[in-house]
Amino acid sequence: MVSERTIMLLHYITGIGILVAGAVHIATVFLTAPVEANLTFDEAPFAVINVYRNLLLAVSLEALLVMVAFHGFNGLRIILLELYQGRTWEKAVTWILTVIALVLVVYGSRTIILAYQIANLG
Amino acid sequence: MQTQLKEVTLRVFRQDPKREKKHRYQTYKVPYRRGLTVLDSLIYIKENLDPTLSIRYSCRMASCGSCGMMINGLPRLACFTQVTELKTETITVEPLRSFPLIKDLVTSFDDFFKKHHLMLPYLIRRDAEEQENPTHQYLQTDEELERYIQFTYCIRCGLCYAACPVTATDRNFPGPMALAQLYRYYADTRDEGGEERLKVIDNTHGIWRCHFADSCSQVCPKGVDPALAIQLLRRAVMFNNRKR
Ligand code: SF4
Ligand code: FES
Secondary structure, rough: OOOHHHHHHHHHHHHHHHHHHHHHHHHHHHHHOOOOOOOOOOOHHHHHHHHHHOHHHHHHHHHHHHHHHHHHHHHHHHHHHOOOOHHHHHHHHHHHHHHHHHHHHHHHHHHHHHHHHHHHHH | OOOHOOEEEEEEEEOOOOOOOEEEEEEEEEOOOOOEEEHHHHHHHHHHOOOOOOOOOOOOOOOOOEEEEOOEEEEEEEEHHHHHHOOOOEEEOOOOHHHHHEEEEEOOOOOHHHHHHHHOOOOOOOOOHHHOOOOOOOOOOOOHHHHHHHHHHHHOOOHHHHHHHHHHHOOOOOOHHHHHHHHHOOOOOOOHHHHHHHHHHHOOOOHHHOOOOHHHHHHHHOOHHHHHHHHHHHHHHHHHOOOO
């Protein structure tokens, strides 16, 4: 089992990481996406996807996804463990939240990879 | 202003959980005298108005920690709270929150003392023989003493538990007093139980569950500042940075 100390160390690191990667993400989307007044509703998403032509930005988005999933679901775990105590409850909370977080990361990664491919295929 | 005060009104929580399902409040009027504390008022009620009222106290001088209760919604020592400092016409007195009720204003401290005991509140020496039969004095410098002296002032009154939002919801959380006492021994240069101590609190319901609400330190009548001890302890668990 991973010690609570390690989990909390990761919790703090991901908290700071989210601030940094989140700022980079927002800044890149707002500053570099070729958003023009005449973009149609259908074109707009592709303009944003186009930002992820850059591998570094795609990787930073992936990092943001992993960090948000870990930090968010661990936060939820802490709240739930504090609300109610019991071995079965604790195991159920930990496992269910881990599975949901993993599914979210896998689905999100798939989206990021697709966006990267679409952007690079043109 | 104060000389005009003839009597004080106390609204006291009453319930015997063995017989009554619901609590009620009973109002008493107590003659005022200079320096009257909430505990004095309760003793007056018990001696003159209603002997069925249950209260717990001992030293009457903020030393034993047995008269903790909710006074006007805040955890306080009844012997250390003068009625005039509350500045309300009616004083509401209730049992300490987060403690199981025994009767009226008396709560059970069993779990509280168990948690304290779990923190190994004594000096540990690796040499078992030395632990039992010390061969010399263990001297400390002033600076070494200052690292933990503040945390030794704790009188185990439980006010910090009644104020702590985590203790209120997580019954496995050791609580401010216990964590502060663990730090008190951890920071003591005569102690060698470092790792062993940290293991006790590095778990799902341990040190990490503190949200740093700081309410424990706000209500502590002895200036112990358990919130500070918890943060120092957290740093110790994270980096194992025991100074020697
Ligand atoms: S830390 Fe303060 S409030 Fe808590 S038990 Fe000790 S003296 Fe009471
Ligand atoms: S009676 Fe001892 S602390 Fe109040």
